[in-house]
Amino acid sequence: METLHRIRRIKLWFFLFSLAFAIFLIFWVKNLLVSVFLAFVGFFLLKPFVDFLVRQGLSRLVSTLFPFLFFSLVCFGLSLVVFPTLGNQVDELKGELPKYVEGTQRMLQSWESGFFSFLPAESKQKFGLELSQKVQQFAQSIFTDLPENLLNSLTVLFLAPFLCFFMLLDGKEFYRRMISTVPNAYFELSMFLQHQIMEQMGGFIRARLVESVLVGFVIWIGLAVIQFPYALVLAVFAALMNLIPYLGPLIGVIPGILIALVNQETNAVTSYIVFIYLLAQLIDALVIVPMVVARIVNLHPVTVVLVVMVGSQTMGILGMIISIPVASAVKIIYASIYQHITDGKPLS
Amino acid sequence: MSLSLFWDNIFKKDRRVWTIQEALKKNIVFKDLAPREINQIQVITHVRSYSPGEPIFKQGEVGVGMYIISKGSVEIIYDENRITTLKEDDFFGELALVEERGIRTATAIAKDDTQLIGFFKPDLIQIMNQTPEIGVKILFRVAQVIGTRLHETTALVKTQQRN
DSSP: OHHHHHHHHHHHHHHHHHHHHHHHHHHHSTTHHHHHHHHHHHHHHHHHHHHHHHHTTOOHHHHHHHHHHHHHHHHHHHHHHHHHHHHHHHHHHHHHHHHHHHHHHHHHHHHHHHHTTTSOHHHHHHHHHHHHHHHHHHHHHHHHTHHHHHHHHHHHHHHHHHHHHHHHHHHHHHHHHHHTTSOHHHHHHHHHHHHHHHHHHHHHHHHHHHHHHHHHHHHHHHHHHTTOTTHHHHHHHHHHHTTSTTHHHHHHHHHHHHHHHHTTOOHHHHHHHHHHHHHHHHHIIIIIHHHTGGGSOOOOHHHHHHHHHHHHHHHHHHHHHHHHHHHHHHHHHHHHHHHHHTTTOOOO | OHHHHHHSOTTSOOHHHHHHHHHHHHSGGGTTOOHHHHHHHHTTOEEEEEOTTOEEEOTTSBOOEEEEEEESOEEEEETTEEEEEEOTTOEEOGGGGTOTTOBOSSEEEESSSEEEEEEEHHHHHHHHHHOHHHHHHHHHHHHHHHHHHHHHHHHHHHHHHHO
8 A cells, every 4th residue: 555655656746747847848948849839730730630541541650651741742842832932022021121111110200290299399209219219120120030030940840840740659658658647636637638628729720720821822812913012921921920819910911001001002002902901801700710710719808818918028929829729728727627626616 | 576587477468458458358338349459449548546445536527438447346426325336347437438528427436456447538539530430339339338327217217206
């Protein structure tokens, strides 16, 4: 009996230590958090294909290798087609950036004089100066940080698929070994939480990616039709921002509108651009959301905004994107533990 | 230690794996499975050990699966009343395999040093996704077990109403 208790104590400490060590490593090692996040995205995307191939009678290794190689080739092919265009547009935008920054500053100054006419001239000047500096700093930081970001991307590009491959291949066995160390009192609860979280995350990530690709594609086609400058860059930006619920679509539309206003496009062109962004969101809201997102854990819009703000404060854009899945997981854990403690009474 | 290596049959299968396979083969839920399919199930089950008086699950908690008793015995308690004692090869908790949010309807407590083989809903879902023919065989038997229990309960209620 004493031996059994001792083994259990050792198992519990081992589990807690492994968990703490894994969390510490993920946050401490540079690029590991992004790599783990992307590996999870890949895992949730490829898992249905791996399951399908296992169902056809192939071994786990072959079933993992096949979709993995196929998607790598597809991504490589896409990058050959899309990257040169994207690179050219980024180069062009970089060259013309001073023009857009200046135009934006001019617009902001003219709006200020209208909106803040009640302020004394001195504070208006100070406000305008600070605002212009912020805009300039933000726009330039995107390009000055680009080489470092690309270097980090190379590490992530190697690490994320590597992690993803082994998550697909050995993830289940690893999980079994980890959960076997959980004490009896929390065993079923842990299993329930893990199952719920993986289900929710899988649905959430797949839905968000489908949404973003669709929104980006509609915007790209729409802007390319009228040969609007930087159509692909704007579409990629809007698609990335669309990963952030509620706020993302609003942020995504800003560069398009700014470019149209600075270039002093006609009202018809500006309205068309607004229409394209709205159309993309409409298709998203009418087709994708009812099909896939509605089944995902619901967070109140106020919670979403607060959580996204906390994410952006702690980890920038990446924080904004991963804050929602993390908040959903926390909500499931909180509700389930509450129910466990209160003998089955659900959290109302 | 050194002498036991000389006397033990070191070529036999791992005894723990063998026990799980035997227990699964004897259980009605896995009755229709071929030996190869039993092997597939065996690798996804969880073996848990409990000391006397230790709760396995409590009434009202979220449940995710069924247990087969491979060693020891388990008391089932409903609202502080002991309903029954289950022995080796008996199983319990199978309702949680098919319920949307399986809430345990009774408490299960280990009576002696007990070893259980757990088979859980996430693993059943994985089996259904990867090898649906095994999933169908298991689900059919689970449905049969629940149906039989329903018949027995209905008969009991009728008898009590007559009395």
